[in-house]
Each structure stands twice: as C-alpha cells, then as structure tokens.
Amino acid sequence: MKNISRKILLNPGPATTTQTVKEAMVVEDICPREKDFGKMLDSIKDDLVKIVHGVDTHHAVMFTASGTGGLEAAITSAVPKGKKILVVENGAYGTRMVKLAETFNIEVVRYQLTYGDYPDLDQIESLLKNNVGISHLAVVHHETTTGMLNPVQKICDLAHQYNAEVIVDCMSSYAGIPIDITKWDAEYLISSSNKCIQGMPGLVFVIFKKHLLEKIKDTKRSFYFDIYNQFTGFEKTGQMQFTPPVQVAYALRTAIDEYFIETESGRWNRYEENYTILFEGLASLGFEFLLPDHQQSKILLAIKEPAFPNYSFDSMHDYLYERGFTIYPGKGAKEATFRLSVLGDLHKKDIEDFLKCLEEYLFKIKTLKN
Ligand SMILES: Cc1ncc(COP(=O)(O)O)c(C=O)c1O
Numbered sequence: 001m002k003n004i005s006r007k008i009l010l011n012p013g014p015a016t017t018t019q020t021v022k023e024a025m026v027v028e029d030i031c032p033r034e035k036d037f038g039k040m041l042d043s044i045k046d047d048l049v050k051i052v053h054g055v056d057t058h059h060a061v062m063f064t065a066s067g068t069g070g071l072e073a074a075i076t077s078a079v080p081k082g083k084k085i086l087v088v089e090n091g092a093y094g095t096r097m098v099k100l101a102e103t104f105n106i107e108v109v110r111y112q113l114t115y116g117d118y119p120d121l122d123q124i125e126s127l128l129k130n131n132v133g134i135s136h137l138a139v140v141h142h143e144t145t146t147g148m149l150n151p152v153q154k155i156c157d158l159a160h161q162y163n164a165e166v167i168v169d170c171m172s173s174y175a176g177i178p179i180d181i182t183k184w185d186a187e188y189l190i191s192s193s194n195k196c197i198q199g200m201p202g203l204v205f206v207i208f209k210k211h212l213l214e215k216i217k218d219t220k221r222s223f224y225f226d227i228y229n230q231f232t233g234f235e236k237t238g239q240m241q242f243t244p245p246v247q248v249a250y251a252l253r254t255a256i257d258e259y260f261i262e263t264e265s266g267r268w269n270r271y272e273e274n275y276t277i278l279f280e281g282l283a284s285l286g287f288e289f290l291l292p293d294h295q296q297s298k299i300l301l302a303i304k305e306p307a308f309p310n311y312s313f314d315s316m317h318d319y320l321y322e323r324g325f326t327i328y329p330g331k332g333a334k335e336a337t338f339r340l341s342v343l344g345d346l347h348k349k350d351i352e353d354f355l356k357c358l359e360e361y362l363f364k365i366k367t368l369k370n
Contacts, residue, residue, distance in 0.1 A: 001023050009344055010325060010354065045234075061205065088124065114334045128161075136167055142170070148295050270346075274342040281352075290303070
C-alpha cells in the first residue's frame with residue numbers, strides 16, 4: 001500500500017489511526033450478506049462487550065451511522081411511550097440528547113448547567129424525586145465539549161434508587177478510559193468506531209443489558225434505529241438489516257485486535273502520559289485551562305483562548321495544520337476555549353513535536369510588527 005503521510009489529529013476523533021488500521025480497509029470485494037462477513041461482525045460484537053467487561057450481562061448491537069445514530073437508537077428504543085427522560089446537560093452533547101428526545105416527542109426533564117459546570121448530585125436527586133414518570137436518565141461520561149469526566153458511577157447509583165435506567169454516552173471515553181459496565185450497572189452505553197477504539201468513522205454501537213431486549217420489543221419509534229429489530233435480525237441471519245460499511249468494519253476488527261494487544265491499562269497509560277506532557281507543555285507556554293484538574297477526563301483539554309498579542313485561533317490553526325497538526329475550536333463552553341485531545345494513535349514524540357511547533361507559532365506572533 002502506498003505510504004500515507006501521518007497527520008497528528010488533536011481533534012477528539014475521528015482519530016489518528018495506525019497504518020495497519022488504514023491498510024485493513026483495503027480488502028477484496030465481499031458481499032456483506034456472506035457468512036464470512038457475518039462471522040467477522042459477530043466477533044466484533046462480542047469484543048465490543050468484552051472491552052467493558054460486560055460479557056455475562058450485556059449485548060452489543062451495531063448500526064451504520066455516526067455516534068449520534070447510536071444515541072438515537074438507545075433513546076428511541078428505550079424510553080417507553082408516556083415516560084420521561086432526565087438529561088444531565090453540562091455540555092453540547094447533553095443538549096444533543098435533549099434535542100434528540102424532543103424530536104421524537106419524548107418528554108424531557110432537563111438538568112441544565114452552564115457548559116463546564118460539574119453536576120450536583122443533590123439536584124439530580126431532587127429532579128428524580130419531584131418528577132413523576134422518569135423512566136430513564138441520560139448522561140455523557142466524557143463531555144467532549146469541555147473535557148469533563150462526569151461522575152457516572154454516582155449518577156447510576158442515584159438513578160437506580162429511583163428506578164430509572166441509565167443511558168451513558170461514552171462516545172469519547174470507551175476504550176480510552178477503563179470502564180466496567182457491571183460496576184456502573186448501566187443499562188445502555190453508546191460509542192462509535194472512530195474515537196478511542198481508533199477505527200474509522202461509520203459504525204456506532206449500543207451495549208445494553210441482555211434482559212432489556214424483551215422490554216423494548218414494542219417501543220418502536222424509529223424504523224432504522226430500532227435496537228430490537230437490528231439485534232434480533234442479526235441473531236437470525238448473521239447480517240445487519242441494512243448495508244454495513246464493509247471496509248470500516250474490517251478496520252474496526254483490526255483496531256479492536258490492536259486494543260487487546262495494547263491492553264486496557266496500556267492504552268490508558270499512553271493517553272494519560274500524552275495528556276500530562278501536553279498539559280505541562282501548554283502550562284509552561286502560558287496557557288490556562290477551563291477545568292480544575294480533578295474534573296479532567298485526561299483525554300481532552302479545553303484551553304482558554306489566550307490574550308497574547310496577534311493571537312487568533314484561525315492563524316494558530318493554519319500554522320499548525322500546514323505542519324501536520326490539527327487542532328480543534330471550542331464548542332460553547334462557559335469561557336472562550338479551543339480544544340486539544342490525545343485520543344487516537346498518538347505517542348509521546350507526537351505531543352512533543354506539537355508543542356515545539358506551537359512554541360514556534362507563539363514566537364512568530366510575538367515578533368510580528370503591529
Ligand atoms: C460525547 C459525544 N457524544 C456524541 C458524539 C457524536 O457525534 P457524531 O454523531 O458527530 O459522531 C460525539 C462526537 O464527537 C461526542 O463527543
């Protein structure tokens with residue numbers, strides 16, 4: 001395969017992938033209705049559950065979509081008609097779940113916070129206590145808007161006390177931050193093929209408690225994103241109902257193999273080391289951060305837009321982009337920020353090279369004549 005130049009993506013996915021994941025997409029043509037392909041998908045499904053230690057308790061189902069498709073599948077399949085969903089909304093992805101539920105006329109109880117504020121468990125409890133008919137609570141594990149790691153374990157415990165099932169958006173944490181779904185006891189977890197699992201975009205998956213399958217059989221709000229139909233259809237035929245992204249699935253198979261070779265702790269340690277180098281390097285260049293340390297996911301940093309003379313996000317972006325580094329703008333956090341993420345196939349030297357390049361940019365704007 002031709003040598004593809006390596007770009008350092010510091011946006012939070014689609015992530016920098018390994019050469020071998022890229023190569024895995026170049027396969028002989030195959031009809032996705034063939035048994036060989038079905039077996040491969042089945043092995044992916046099993047491994048997706050293994051990654052969060054839920055083999056005995058949870059199933060996985062895949063859809064052809066970006067991450068939002070998986071949220072749509074979980075919310076529209078899970079919440080029974082006439083029931084409500086409580087959404088913890090402290091970032092743009094919490095708000096996305098609110099909008100999604102409202103689109104399907106599902107009644108939403110919003111726990112609305114400024115983007116970047118930490119959820120208060122007492123307030124969640126009083127919303128659960130004072131609203132009759134909440135059957136589900138939805139929360140984002142790693143809120144990619146700000147880099148905040150929400151307290152999912154505590155939120156799950158609380159929701160269960162009030163008989164609410166929990167839907168956790170783990171889009172940008174799954175396969176990066178170690179998760180044990182049996183400890184959380186979460187009913188639904190959603191992630192996609194292109195973030196910490198380090199595959200290509202195009203597949204999303206919902207991991208859900210096995211016993212819920214019968215319960216959601218008749219909910220039926222969506223034709224395409226119906227968990228019951230998609231899961232049972234695959235069990236019967238070994239095929240996805242609708243055309244799967246064949247090459248993306250092969251890439252995901254390889255990405256999962258590489259995850260198991262690196263190991264859960266190996267991946268987390270690499271991300272954490274990259275994060276620490278990035279954090280310390282940025283701090284020494286004079287940048288400040290949106291969140292206090294103890295709220296950080298250590299996968300993404302929201303960095304306050306600096307007041308350096310001649311600075312602009314666009315000029316910094318373009319300078320870095322031309323040199324192989326992609327950075328990411330902010331997304332409505334409580335202060336103006338830009339974002340840098342360490343998720344993906346990134347290594348110590350990549351982060352060090354990035355910091356050098358950033359330093360060059362800062363030197364350049366400092367010496368500009370106004
Ligand atoms: C926390 C979170 N939820 C959901 C999504 C899904 O977005 P998309 O549909 O663009 O993949 C993302 C993507 O960045 C995310 O970070």
